Amino acid sequence: MPLLEVRNLTKIFTIGNVFSRKKVIAVDNISFDVEESEIFTIAGESGCGKTTTAKIILGFEEATSGEIVYKGKRIDHIHHRERRELLKEMQAVFQNPFSTFNPLRKVDRYFYETLYNLGIADTKEKADEIIKEKLAAVGISFEEFVEKYPNEFSGGQLQRISIARALLTNPSILIADEPVSMVDASLRMSIVNLFKDLKDKYGVSVVYITHDLTTAYYISDRIAIMFRGSIVEIGPAEKVLMEPRHPYTQLLKESVPEPDPNRKWNTRINLSETEQSEYLRQGCKFSGRCPKAMEICKRESPPYFDVGGVKVKCFLYKD
Amino acid sequence: MKMLIYFRDLMSDKRFSFGFTVIIILTVLALISVMSPYSPVRWNVVPEEKPPSLKYLMGTTSLGQDLFWIVCFSIKNSLIFALTTAFLSRVLAIVAGMISGFEGGIVDRSIMILSDSLISLPRVPVLILVGAIFREGLNLYILALVMASLSWAWDARVIRSQILSLRERDFTLTAILSGSKSLSVVFKEYFPHILPIVFASTLNNMLWAIGIETTLSILGLTNPLIPTLGTTLHWALSYQALFLGVWWWVFFPVTVLILLFISVYLLSVSISEYLDPRMRIQRIGQAR
Amino acid sequence: MMSVEVLRTENLKSYYILDIFGKKKVIKAVEDVSISIKENEIYGIAGESGCGKSTLLKAMFAAVEPPQRIIGGKVIYRDNGKEYDVYHISEEERKKFRWHFISYVPQGSMSVLNPVMKIKEIFKDFIETHTKGKTKEEIYEIAESHIRDLGLPSGILDAYPHQLSGGMRQRITIALATVLSPKVVIADEPTTALDVVTQRGVIQLLKDIQALKRNTIIIVTHDMGVHANMADRIAIMYAGRIIEEASTEEIFENPLHPYTRYLIYSIPKFGDKKKRESAPGAPPSLSNPPSGCSFHPRCPFAFEKCREEVPPLKEYKVGHKVACWRVEEGENATA
Numbered sequence: 001m002p003l004l005e006v007r008n009l010t011k012i013f014t015i016g017n018v019f020s021r022k023k024v025i026a027v028d029n030i031s032f033d034v035e036e037s038e039i040f041t042i043a044g045e046s047g048c049g050k051t052t053t054a055k056i057i058l059g060f061e062e063a064t065s066g067e068i069v070y071k072g073k074r075i076d077h078i079h080h081r082e083r084r085e086l087l088k089e090m091q092a093v094f095q096n097p098f099s100t101f102n103p104l105r106k107v108d109r110y111f112y113e114t115l116y117n118l119g120i121a122d123t124k125e126k127a128d129e130i131i132k133e134k135l136a137a138v139g140i141s142f143e144e145f146v147e148k149y150p151n152e153f154s155g156g157q158l159q160r161i162s163i164a165r166a167l168l169t170n171p172s173i174l175i176a177d178e179p180v181s182m183v184d185a186s187l188r189m190s191i192v193n194l195f196k197d198l199k200d201k202y203g204v205s206v207v208y209i210t211h212d213l214t215t216a217y218y219i220s221d222r223i224a225i226m227f228r229g230s231i232v233e234i235g236p237a238e239k240v241l242m243e244p245r246h247p248y249t250q251l252l253k254e255s256v257p258e259p260d261p262n263r264k265w266n267t268r269i270n271l272s273e274t275e276q277s278e279y280l281r282q283g284c285k286f287s288g289r290c291p292k293a294m295e296i297c298k299r300e301s302p303p304y305f306d307v308g309g310v311k312v313k314c315f316l317y318k319d
Numbered sequence: 320m321k322m323l324i325y326f327r328d329l330m331s332d333k334r335f336s337f338g339f340t341v342i343i344i345l346t347v348l349a350l351i352s353v354m355s356p357y358s359p360v361r362w363n364v365v366p367e368e369k370p371p372s373l374k375y376l377m378g379t380t381s382l383g384q385d386l387f388w389i390v391c392f393s394i395k396n397s398l399i400f401a402l403t404t405a406f407l408s409r410v411l412a413i414v415a416g417m418i419s420g421f422e423g424g425i426v427d428r429s430i431m432i433l434s435d436s437l438i439s440l441p442r443v444p445v446l447i448l449v450g451a452i453f454r455e456g457l458n459l460y461i462l463a464l465v466m467a468s469l470s471w472a473w474d475a476r477v478i479r480s481q482i483l484s485l486r487e488r489d490f491t492l493t494a495i496l497s498g499s500k501s502l503s504v505v506f507k508e509y510f511p512h513i514l515p516i517v518f519a520s521t522l523n524n525m526l527w528a529i530g531i532e533t534t535l536s537i538l539g540l541t542n543p544l545i546p547t548l549g550t551t552l553h554w555a556l557s558y559q560a561l562f563l564g565v566w567w568w569v570f571f572p573v574t575v576l577i578l579l580f581i582s583v584y585l586l587s588v589s590i591s592e593y594l595d596p597r598m599r600i601q602r603i604g605q606a607r
Numbered sequence: 608m609m610s611v612e613v614l615r616t617e618n619l620k621s622y623y624i625l626d627i628f629g630k631k632k633v634i635k636a637v638e639d640v641s642i643s644i645k646e647n648e649i650y651g652i653a654g655e656s657g658c659g660k661s662t663l664l665k666a667m668f669a670a671v672e673p674p675q676r677i678i679g680g681k682v683i684y685r686d687n688g689k690e691y692d693v694y695h696i697s698e699e700e701r702k703k704f705r706w707h708f709i710s711y712v713p714q715g716s717m718s719v720l721n722p723v724m725k726i727k728e729i730f731k732d733f734i735e736t737h738t739k740g741k742t743k744e745e746i747y748e749i750a751e752s753h754i755r756d757l758g759l760p761s762g763i764l765d766a767y768p769h770q771l772s773g774g775m776r777q778r779i780t781i782a783l784a785t786v787l788s789p790k791v792v793i794a795d796e797p798t799t800a801l802d803v804v805t806q807r808g809v810i811q812l813l814k815d816i817q818a819l820k821r822n823t824i825i826i827v828t829h830d831m832g833v834h835a836n837m838a839d840r841i842a843i844m845y846a847g848r849i850i851e852e853a854s855t856e857e858i859f860e861n862p863l864h865p866y867t868r869y870l871i872y873s874i875p876k877f878g879d880k881k882k883r884e885s886a887p888g889a890p891p892s893l894s895n896p897p898s899g900c901s902f903h904p905r906c907p908f909a910f911e912k913c914r915e916e917v918p919p920l921k922e923y924k925v926g927h928k929v930a931c932w933r934v935e936e937g938e939n940a941t942a
């Protein structure tokens with residue numbers, strides 16, 4: 001049994017006022033599983049629905065339809081009390097470490113609160129002991145951490161502190177929404193390596209959300225590529241990223257700038273002018289930009305085709 | 320300890336140190352009113368219309384009162400009145416604003432409709448009406464209550480919109496992930512951000528209260544037997560003090576009023592600058 | 608080929624001087640920077656956030672506003688064979704250089720396009736403010752042909768900013784900054800908030816502009832992949848100083864400074880799961896920088912001298928400059 005199952009999840013936002021209502025299908029009928037002790041990546045450009053998916057899993061946002069199942073039990077629509085119990089199992093790390101913590105509160109307060117509120121520690125000594133252990137796991141010393149405000153740390157330090165807070169409850173699964181996007185390239189790997197360690201040493205599963213395919217390749221076991229609300233390709237990271245099948249995955253991979261001046265891009269790309277137009281497109285949403293688009297792509301939304309253990313949502317693989 | 324540091328920082332601002340000194344002097348005057356040898360409501364206890372001298376520091380009035388002691392009583396009453404009004408209306412604003420912003424839905428809409436109607440209500444005519452209805456019966460506490468219920472709406476709105484934007488920030492989610500309950504999120508996470516608004520508006524509300532009280536009193540719409548800066552001026556004007564050359568009867572209360580206004584204003588500007596979250600974040604720790 | 612210099616800084620120092628309720632604080636954001644930028648090149652500046660990149664750009668653009676101050680050094684513009692010491696000419700003269708000789712796309716500028724104006728009105732406003740005596744028709748003509756030259760869809764001129772995607776807005780701010788054909792274009796992290804596909808579009812545009820107008824582009828980003836793809840030369844900045852400068856090929860093939868090596872070797876690649884490490888520790892505070900070489904607390908090779916003296920930026924090979932005592936003492940070998 002998978003640890004976490006997302007079944008046919010859809011989220012529709014209605015924007016605008018009474019006079020002009022628009023619907024945005026932020027997440028469009030997606031399904032995936034996360035196994036125990038696995039790093040599962042959701043990758044895609046901004047606005048493709050990654051954060052919305054994460055928020056629904058965490059219960060901060062309500063799905064329009066679909067199910068979230070954790071350890072065989074549905075967790076969408078559960079009661080407050082159960083939701084709090086679940087915090088011990090499932091924790092999260094956000095994109096911007098500086099907005100993760102209240103700038104007017106000391107960072108250590110969140111640590112003590114987590115431990116006391118969830119009944120993990122009842123004395124200061126016990127709490128300090130757990131905090132020290134988790135901080136050590138992310139490479140921050142207790143002394144440099146206590147009694148400090150967020151702006152007294154660098155972004156990289158603060159992100160590691162944010163991970164340490166999420167680890168306090170010994171969760172089985174961590175939802176990490178673009179945890180390195182706001183961290184300097186020079187410090188990125190110190191954080192990416194942490195997730196790898198968590199999996200290897202403690203068997204924690206991670207849902208790693210990113211638009212950076214190289215770090216995704218570096219740490220993940222399986223990967224789902226999202227485009228405008230849909231998963232267009234899903235499978236083992238090695239296969240999806242080394243031989244991408246969906247034209248969008250190919251474009252995404254090819255657009256990663258390589259730190260090698262001998263391998264500059266020599267092809268050109270087209271960009272969409274607006275996000276709206278693609279969200280509302282009939283058929284395959286990528287067909288407007290796809291170099292291999294066929295007639296059928298503009299009319300019908302493709303189903304998934306199985307290509308050597310990878311599921312691809314593209315008519316190129318029909319038959 | 321922390322308070323001391325804040326205080327020291329603030330005192331390094333000239334506006335604050337001036338305002339603070341004046342307020343301290345006025346407070347001392349208000350406090351020593353208890354040592355007054357005369358009751359403020361008794362007339363003809365000293366010779367009439369004596370100019371300021373060593374014996375009568377601020378001179379005496381046409382009613383035979385020692386103006387110095389009357390002014391001391393007035394400061395005390397005016398300050399208490401202003402503080403009461405500001406305190407009551409702040410409590411209303413915080414409670415309404417926070418509930419409205421955090422609960423949302425129907426509660427939010429009702430509170431906002433109420434506050435909208437209060438904001439569009441012309442306040443001075445309403446107060447004049449209240450004054451006319453209560454007449455002599457209008458004591459300072461009733462007036463404070465009426466004024467407080469007229470002046471919370473705007474700040475409640477500001478607080479509400481602040482809460483709405485704070486709710487969207489990630490640290491709200493971190494607090495929830497840390498197992499905090501709604502009420503504790505509001506108080507621990509949001510209150511520190513609300514504080515500067517509350518502080519600055521408390522002082523502004525005090526200014527407004529003193530201004531309105533003075534206006535109503537000069538118009539003779541409050542109980543003239545309670546000495547306040549307003550009623551003192553009301554008596555002076557109705558005895559045509561300036562015309563009769565009893566200038567000190569007008570000069571001292573007006574001077575005190577002006578000093579009070581300026582100093583509260585300077586305190587409000589200085590404190591709200593100091594409490595501005597952006598400034599606070601810079602100051603916290605030795606910012607990198 | 609002899610390349611002609613177009614802009615240079617000489618021992619430039621720029622600090623932020625803050626007064627926080629009586630407590631004075633000095634942030635030494637740019638320390639002793641001397642760089643020389645040539646005509647017709649793409650010059651990249653890399654470094655982690657907070658190391659002073661934007662501060663340096665603002666000083667070069669001569670748009671310094673308090674609390675930022677120029678503490679020492681010079682910025683020289685070279686236009687039509689004549690040199691101008693920017694901080695020693697009048698504000699009037701300085702203004703003439705802005706947007707005509709040098710232009711600047713500030714960090715995050717795509718989110719500051721006026722939301723109630725159509726793109727063509729934004730162009731009109733901009734051109735009107737910075738040139739004289741052009742009719743409305745002429746101005747629209749200029750805007751349209753510029754947009755066409757850059758290969759952007761001309762339909763966007765009639766759109767409002769919010770109707771466009773982030774990547775398109777960023778490209779418009781770049782188009783705006785280049786509409787008066789400046790010789791030098793400064794772009795501060797033009798791709799940082801964008802995802803890879805959009806980022807690629809923006810880089811493509813910058814390269815197109817450079818090819819078309821034969822001007823100079825100074826681009827700041829902390830993404831070494833972006834630099835590899837477009838820059839001709841790269842400077843690495845750390846804690847307010849330039850610590851290494853060389854041609855792009857040289858920097859990637861033969862990085863000398865330990866910090867530069869971390870920057871380059873920590874980037875993962877497809878098909879290679881070898882463990883990659885970031886530089887240990889955290890960036891230093893610029894108001895209280897470490898003694899000696901500011902990288903020494905994080906440097907695995909630091910020795911006595913590194914803690915005591917600031918290493919000078921020296922040329923070790925033609926066109927390759929480094930500020931590192933270890934290289935100076937010849938222990939660099941090949942490692």
Ligand SMILES: Nc1ncnc2c1ncn2[C@@H]1O[C@H](COP(=O)(O)OP(=O)(O)O)[C@@H](O)[C@H]1O
Nearest residue numbers: 013015024026045046047048049050051052053
């Ligand atoms: N609260 C909301 N109201 C309306 N639209 C939203 C809301 N949140 C997200 N969206 C829209 O949903 C789409 C997906 O957003 P998001 O999940 O944040 O994408 P990502 O995290 O991949 O960048 C975007 O078009 C965004 O504008």
Ligand SMILES: Nc1ncnc2c1ncn2[C@@H]1O[C@H](COP(=O)(O)OP(=O)(O)O)[C@@H](O)[C@H]1O
Nearest residue numbers: 623634636655656657658659660661662674893
């Ligand atoms: N307006 C400002 N006031 C005070 N300090 C500033 C200001 N702008 C930048 N700084 C400080 O100057 C240093 C360098 O900043 P900046 O040049 O923006 O770095 P970068 O662009 O490399 O990220 C940082 O420590 C930053 O906090």
Ligand SMILES: [Mg+2]
Nearest residue numbers: 047050051178
């Ligand atoms: Mg997101």
Ligand SMILES: [Mg+2]
Nearest residue numbers: 660661714795
């Ligand atoms: Mg910058």
